[in-house]
Amino acid sequence: MNLTPASPAAPQPGLEPAAVLQAAAASVFAERAARFKRLATAHPSGDYLVFLAHLSQIQHELLQTHRVVALPSSAQREQAQQHGMPAIAANGWQRDPVWRQHLATLAKRLLPVAPETLRPVLAALIDADTAELERLADGVLRTEYDPAHSARLPLVAAALQVYWTWMATRPELAGLSRLDVPGVCPCCGSLPVASVIQPGQYSGARYLHCSLCNTEWNLVRANCASCGETDKVSYRVLESADGSTHELVRAEVCGDCRSYLKLVLRDKDTSADPVADDLATLALDILVDEAGYLRSGPNPLFIPGNADE
Ligand SMILES: [Zn+2]
Ligand SMILES: [Zn+2]
Incomplete structure (x- = not known):
């Protein structure tokens, strides 16, 4: 040949x-x-x-x-x-x-x-x-x-x-560059609420979504958003009683730094939203927390506490 x-x-x-x-x-x-x-x-x-x-x-x-x-x-x-x-x-x-x-x-x-x-x-x-x-x-x-x-x-x-x-x-x-620290927003320096897989023009690319200013910045898939390691990244999904899995929102967990962030597959459903889909899947957080992982980015619309003002 x-x-x-x-x-x-x-x-x-x-x-x-x-x-x-x-x-x-x-x-x-x-x-x-x-x-x-x-x-x-x-x-x-x-x-x-x-x-x-x-x-x-x-x-x-x-x-x-x-x-x-x-x-x-x-x-x-x-x-x-x-x-x-x-x-x-x-x-x-x-x-x-x-x-x-x-x-x-x-x-x-x-x-x-x-x-x-x-x-x-x-x-x-x-x-x-x-x-x-x-x-x-x-x-x-x-x-x-x-x-x-x-x-x-x-x-x-x-x-x-x-x-x-x-x-x-x-x-x-417009036209900002990524920062050296991949896990913070290039516009405002806040942590991401979740990451999203893009549909359309940049189909399949992963972006982190800012918890404050809604800017998104590109980060290679399967890179831990918190520590940058790639070797020990894996995914968890919610399973229903009938055995079906909730694939639209996954927890990307890092065995290296023991952190996790949710990944929203917007390429599978373009109406999915990192903030809304996160708050509709708090059961996944409970599961992953119980497995010993700490969430690496906040959703400031939900703050756990005693609500005792
Ligand atoms: Zn921001
Ligand atoms: Zn990590």
Whole structure:
């Protein structure tokens, strides 16, 4: 048999996954709201998921009517890039007070549809003073969740998500590069809520999805998002009583650092959403936690605690 040297394959434009993808401001929260609503059907925590659908819908409306707020200057962005730092660091960026207006709107509009137990929490948020709210925001943005405020913090996080997503989706923030640390968001430095397998243009590529600003950044599949190891990565899925498995959301567990992060197969169902599908599969977290793995990225819309405000 003759061997013919293969000519190098021509680069196929559009197939190389972009390093960083901005969220689509027009649809990211609206699609999440629709996904929460759909997942709520026949779900044991259906009421809770419906409430989160309301919350995401209000986030969507706030983002569509967001006022223009300060962004980092081009010199600041360049400097951040040179030092491998995120463009708008969650921990350190001088926050615009607009996020507190988002919080007030969320609290007021959610009050009529909130579960009975959450209503006093929403009322207290409407009356809280600025210093207290800024303290709560600092906690959320540093991922230091005080379990004593577990009912309030998801609302604070939701307001901050609107503000950060507005900034992250501006044209000025397009074209960011990955950071040296693969496990944090190149835009805001937050941890990922989950990773997603892309459909469409970058079909099959894996991206981590930011828990704050909804930016996605590419990371090779089967690389632990926390420690970067590849050798001891494996997957866990939920199994129903009839033996069928829930394949859309998997836990990617790392035997090296004993951490895990969920992987959402958006290529199998394009309506799947890393935030909504995560909160609809908390049973998987319980299972993986019990097996001795620690979750490596938060979902700030759900903060375990005693909810004792
Ligand atoms: Zn981010
Ligand atoms: Zn690891």
